[in-house]
Amino acid sequence: MPTRPRRSRLYRALLAALVVASVAVPLSGAARPSAVPAPVPPSLxxxxxxxxxxxxxxxxxxxDAIRSAERMADAHGDRRRAATLRAMAEPARQLLSFDGRDGGRSAEVFGxxxxxxxxxxxxxxxxxxLDSYERLRAxxxxxxxxxGGRSAVIAWLxxxxxxxVGPEVLTPGRAEDAAPLLRSFVAELSTLRPAARISLICHSYGSVVCGRAAGGTNAAGRTAGKAPGREAGPVARVTDIVLYGSPGSGADNVAALGTTATVWAGRGADDWISEVPHTRLSLPFxxxxxxxxxxxxEFGARVFAAGDGGHSDYLKPGSVPLRNIALIAAGKVPSEGDRHA
Structure with a gap:
């Protein structure tokens, strides 16, 4: 029979789901960036x-693809999107891929x-x-x-x-759709730079995406859904997976992720994500x-110090979490952190 604290956590999760579904669903999509039209990107x-x-x-x-999307956004009258795309098309920027449709997809290289x-x-x-991309880019x-040198960071949108604020952030659905895309992208990187050390640096709901991609299976142990032409196996050749500001990874522990990578976790002392109920309910729908x-x-990750900041502070220049995440990506040992369970 479940203990009272466990029942309380289950009730909190169910209540959160019901509140969000009843309040946020009518509003979701009202201001989504997917409304801005964009051309079909060329096949590269x-x-x-x-x-x-x-x-x-x-x-x-x-x-060239970004400039085409900029022209369409400008013709549509969306000056904000057009300005964002104009900046992305500057000669110094290094984008491996771009799709301006449905809110936007891109992969930009730094280094x-x-x-x-x-x-x-x-x-x-x-x-x-694309409309909030500057935060990711920064x-x-x-x-x-x-x-530093001989390193590259890729902002993978x-x-x-x-x-x-919406029901989908409480479920792994978007992550299951994203996982084969991330696995495919990392496999391409592994082919291009076979000797490079590759790390996944996963913020907030991105932790769920990385968790689903890590071993190629979902939390119930079933093979994750495939997109045509994409592998469903574990993400290739990843040395470290860093979960920070995380609401969960879609799994109950590191072993359930099914990865050989070292899994790290960190959370700032002032991060509101600590208030998210950390549990999972299988409902009929x-x-x-x-x-x-x-x-x-209980999760079993290696915990690193993430400072006193909030949910958006992890990669601020000069911060404790930025320094420790960089150390992990470089194959070095970060300073240890307290567990804020």
């Missing part, structure tokens, strides 16, 4: 080698991928789109600066993120909840 041939010339050719092709010995793939959480740039707290002893 795979990059055969991570040489400076091959990468420059890909960056130029992606730049020299052709010479990188360490690659950190930054996986964002909820409410990340964090990626700060991490690249902290890592490769999936449709859920809204922070959906799975609600995102699993165990990644910084709890």
């Amino acid at each position: 041939a795979p990059i055969r080698a991570a040489t400076p010339a091959a990468l420059a050719e890909r960056y130029a092709a992606t730049r 020299d991928l052709s010479a990188a010995e360490r690659i950190a793939v930054l996986v964002p959480g909820s409410d990340t789109s 964090g990626a740039a700060a991490l690249a600066e902290e890592l 490769g999936y449709r993120t859920p809204a922070t 959906a799975e609600v909840g995102l699993g165990a707290d990644p910084v709890s002893p």
Whole structure:
């Protein structure tokens, strides 16, 4: 028979789901960035080698696609989106991929991928789109600066993120859709830079995406859903998975992730995510909840110090969590942190 604290956690999770569903569902989509039209991006041939010339050719092709999307956004009258795309198309920017539809998808490189010995793939959480992309970009740039030479950071906006206030952020559905895309992307990086150390740096709901991608299975142990032409196996050649500001990974413990990577977790002392109920309920219409707290002893991750900041402070220049995340990505040992269970 469940103990009273466990029943309380279950009730909190169910109550949260019901409140969000009844209040937020009518509002979700009202201000979504997917309303801005964008052209179908051209089909680009795979990059055969991570040489400076091959990468420059890909960056130029992606730049052309961004400019096409900028023109369409401008014609639609969305000046904010057009300005964002105009900045993304600047010659100094390095984008491996871009799709302006449905809120936007992109993968931007910070650093020299052709010479990188360490690659950190930054996986964002909820409410990340082209219209809020600058937050992701700033964090990626700060991490690249902290890592230093012979490193590359990739800001991977490769999936449709859920809204922070909405029912989907309480379920692993968006993460299950995103996981095969992330696995495919990392496999491509592994082919391009076979000797590089690759880390997944996963913020907030991005932790669920990384958790689903880690072992190729969902929390119930079933093979995760495949997208056509994409592998459903575990994410390839990842050395470390860093979960920070995490509501959960979609699993009850590190072993359930099914990965050989070292799993790290950190949470700032002032991060509101600590108030999220860390449990999972299987309801007739959906799975609600995102699993165990990644910084709890029961989860089994290696906990690193994440400072006193809030949910958006982890990659601020000069911060404790930024320094420790960079150390992990570089294959070094970060300072240990307290578990805020």
